[in-house]
Amino acid sequence: MQNRHHALGFSDQDVLNMYEIMLETRRFDERLWLLNRSGKIPFVVSGQGQEAAQVGAAFALNKEKDYVAPYYRDYGFVLAWGMTLREMMLNNFAKAEDPNSAGRQMPGHFSYRKLRMLTHSSPVTTQNPHAVGVALAAKLKGDDIVSFVTFGEGSSNQGDFHEACNFAGVHKLPVIFLCENNHYAISVGLKHQLSCEHVSDRAKGYGMFGKTFDGNDPLAAYAAVKEAADRAHRGEGPSLLEANFYRLTPHTSDDNDMTYRTKAEVDEAKKHDGVLTFAAYLRELNILTADKEKEMEERIKKEIDDATDYAEKAPFADQDSVLRYVYEERD
Amino acid sequence: MAVISYIEAVTQALKEEMERDEDVFVMGEDVGKRGGVFQATKGLYEEFGEKRVIDTPLAESAIVGVGIGAAMYGLRPVAEMQFSDFMLPAANQIISEAAKTRYRSNNDWTVPLTIRAPYGGGVHGGLYHSQSMEAIFANVPGLKIVMPSTPYDVKGLLKASIRSNDPVIFFEHKRAYRLIKGEVPEGDYTLPIGKADIKREGNDVTVISYGLAVHFALQAAEKLAESGISTHILDLRTVYPLDREAVVNAAKKTGKVLLVTEDNKEGSVMSEVAATIAENCLFDLDAPIRRLAAPDAPSMPYAAPLEKQFLLSSEKLEQAIRDLAEY
Numbered sequence: 001m002q003n004r005h006h007a008l009g010f011s012d013q014d015v016l017n018m019y020e021i022m023l024e025t026r027r028f029d030e031r032l033w034l035l036n037r038s039g040k041i042p043f044v045v046s047g048q049g050q051e052a053a054q055v056g057a058a059f060a061l062n063k064e065k066d067y068v069a070p071y072y073r074d075y076g077f078v079l080a081w082g083m084t085l086r087e088m089m090l091n092n093f094a095k096a097e098d099p100n101s102a103g104r105q106m107p108g109h110f111s112y113r114k115l116r117m118l119t120h121s122s123p124v125t126t127q128n129p130h131a132v133g134v135a136l137a138a139k140l141k142g143d144d145i146v147s148f149v150t151f152g153e154g155s156s157n158q159g160d161f162h163e164a165c166n167f168a169g170v171h172k173l174p175v176i177f178l179c180e181n182n183h184y185a186i187s188v189g190l191k192h193q194l195s196c197e198h199v200s201d202r203a204k205g206y207g208m209f210g211k212t213f214d215g216n217d218p219l220a221a222y223a224a225v226k227e228a229a230d231r232a233h234r235g236e237g238p239s240l241l242e243a244n245f246y247r248l249t250p251h252t253s254d255d256n257d258m259t260y261r262t263k264a265e266v267d268e269a270k271k272h273d274g275v276l277t278f279a280a281y282l283r284e285l286n287i288l289t290a291d292k293e294k295e296m297e298e299r300i301k302k303e304i305d306d307a308t309d310y311a312e313k314a315p316f317a318d319q320d321s322v323l324r325y326v327y328e329e330r331d
Numbered sequence: 332m333a334v335i336s337y338i339e340a341v342t343q344a345l346k347e348e349m350e351r352d353e354d355v356f357v358m359g360e361d362v363g364k365r366g367g368v369f370q371a372t373k374g375l376y377e378e379f380g381e382k383r384v385i386d387t388p389l390a391e392s393a394i395v396g397v398g399i400g401a402a403m404y405g406l407r408p409v410a411e412m413q414f415s416d417f418m419l420p421a422a423n424q425i426i427s428e429a430a431k432t433r434y435r436s437n438n439d440w441t442v443p444l445t446i447r448a449p450y451g452g453g454v455h456g457g458l459y460h461s462q463s464m465e466a467i468f469a470n471v472p473g474l475k476i477v478m479p480s481t482p483y484d485v486k487g488l489l490k491a492s493i494r495s496n497d498p499v500i501f502f503e504h505k506r507a508y509r510l511i512k513g514e515v516p517e518g519d520y521t522l523p524i525g526k527a528d529i530k531r532e533g534n535d536v537t538v539i540s541y542g543l544a545v546h547f548a549l550q551a552a553e554k555l556a557e558s559g560i561s562t563h564i565l566d567l568r569t570v571y572p573l574d575r576e577a578v579v580n581a582a583k584k585t586g587k588v589l590l591v592t593e594d595n596k597e598g599s600v601m602s603e604v605a606a607t608i609a610e611n612c613l614f615d616l617d618a619p620i621r622r623l624a625a626p627d628a629p630s631m632p633y634a635a636p637l638e639k640q641f642l643l644s645s646e647k648l649e650q651a652i653r654d655l656a657e658y
Contacts (some may be wrong), residue, residue, distance in 0.1 A: 020553075101435050104434065104435055105435050111439060118440065129395075130396060130428070132393070133402070133408075136397055137406045140356065141406075147400075156644065160423075164397075165397070166393070327473070328495075328497055
């Protein structure tokens with residue numbers, strides 16, 4: 001197997017770190033389903049199958065400066081960006097200490113001002129114009145940053161997708177639009193959502209750079225997002241990227257995907273699962289050894305156990321707090 | 332004190348706020364070189380340049396949505412909706428996003444955004460350049476809705492809106508733009524959002540209204556004074572959240588209340604004002620609460636006689652006040 005990460009400037013340890021975050025995300029996600037099925041948390045919205053592109057993308061951005069607007073399947077992205085497992089678990093248990101919304105929003109509705117992570121809602125793609133506004137504001141202030149936003153392929157049919165892309169294109173703003181194309185918008189497959197071959201084909205209509213890449217490969221994701229970020233910093237405007245992968249779980253814990261797709265189709269997709277294929281790549285190059293893997297799995301399990309334990313015991317927000325923060329509160 | 336028009340007060344407030352704070356900027360359709368289709372942003376492009384007076388693509392949801400993003404970054408955008416009738420494509424950004432950002436992030440993110448929108452009829456605007464849109468947004472906690480009636484209130488309240496750390500919809504009555512003139516101080520001042528204002532003291536009948544209709548009430552009150560009828564006029568100025576204390580006090584003052592809005596009657600802002608009075612003033616009322624509003628037809632027609640049929644006037648108010656006084 002050919003080493004592909006050295007050419008991107010990554011050391012062996014870098015890619016091992018990358019893999020570890022992917023694996024951590026997967027194990028966390030699997031734990032959420034267990035917690036849901038055992039009645040501990042009411043709802044799961046999952047990102048399984050999308051970790052590779054999410055983590056690769058995060059590595060291509062500046063964690064000290066850039067603004068990000070991740071969507072609800074982006075556990076891999078937010079973990080790589082700096083949210084802790086404990087915080088992610090507090091979010092899923094909807095506890096007061098959850099930095100995303102203190103239990104006000106459903107899980108996966110990420111928000112963390114300290115990390116320059118915008119808050120987002122459930123009507124999809126509303127975050128795209130916000131990301132454009134961040135880029136416009138940064139340009140007005142002369143700040144050299146990139147504004148990064150993700151969304152699904154179903155969402156790419158929304159008016160806000162179009163309006164945001166067009167605005168960013170016209171004003172040549174430093175925005176990276178990353179479409180996470182997992183081939184399903186709840187039950188409706190890709191061919192009933194889009195009639196063009198790639199979501200990124202739409203870039204041309206907005207006068208921006210477009211590129212589709214293998215979303216199961218974190219290195220491909222890194223390369224694409226890095227290219228888009230470099231373009232943005234050079235003043236060449238926005239990019240529309242598309243990660244291609246497959247949603248390995250039902251839409252949410254309330255969905256039954258066997259009503260609209262087959263087990264054979266899901267099993268076939270699992271062969272291309274980025275967590276598995278990237279592990280295989282690292283094993284081939286002898287970077288991921290059996291010992292390291294074991295050590296990694298044990299550490300991750302312990303951290304998830306600790307996070308779960310902490311979040312489960314943590315208090316909910318006080319009931320009277322429902323009236324707080326409707327408007328600015330002044331002493 | 333200089334006498335200026337309602338729209339000049341808008342322009343003056345924008346200009347002064349942009350001079351005062353470099354984080355304030357204006358964006359919308361035709362707001363740049365053209366100075367706005369009503370000329371509300373006249374001269375700003377020349378003074379502040381295209382970076383701070385931004386002609387946007389024709390896309391209302393993006394105008395608000397991009398404004399929200401810029402506000403989250405820390406700027407104070409003033410987004411113009413060319414006509415309030417065209418706000419509905421942006422309704423999701425206003426209701427789901429701007430209004431809920433502070434709440435859903437548990438006070439972490441805020442949206443100091445002002446959305447200016449000309450509303451109201453009487454300008455031969457037909458169905459889609461005449462509507463009052465406030466009722467659509469007036470049950471959305473997190474929003475503030477300001478609807479001033481005079482140039483003095485326009486300037487003070489627009490400045491307060493721009494400085495507000497919460498999203499404000501600032502509705503400007505487009506017929507008032509050039510029709511209404513008044514004294515406005517040249518220096519800096521703000522008026523409190525959420526506070527109604529007594530525009531005339533009286534003892535027989537209370538009129539509660541906002542926007543252009545306040546002037547119809549003032550004209551009617553002058554006429555009625557000749558027949559010995561004394562009218563108390565409360566201008567809501569902010570229609571959401573309501574100044575309930577001022578509403579209750581005004582209702583109790585005379586015990587006879589006429590609620591006036593140019594909007595369609597059912598489910599209007601005045602329905603909530605009526606409920607507030609009903610909840611608080613049962614033993615203070617000497618007559619049933621009355622409402623004078625547009626008919627419950629979709630919107631005002633273009634043809635002049637049909638438009639006139641739809642609209643409020645000082646004559647219609649005078650009659651309604653007189654009826655109530657004689658009850």
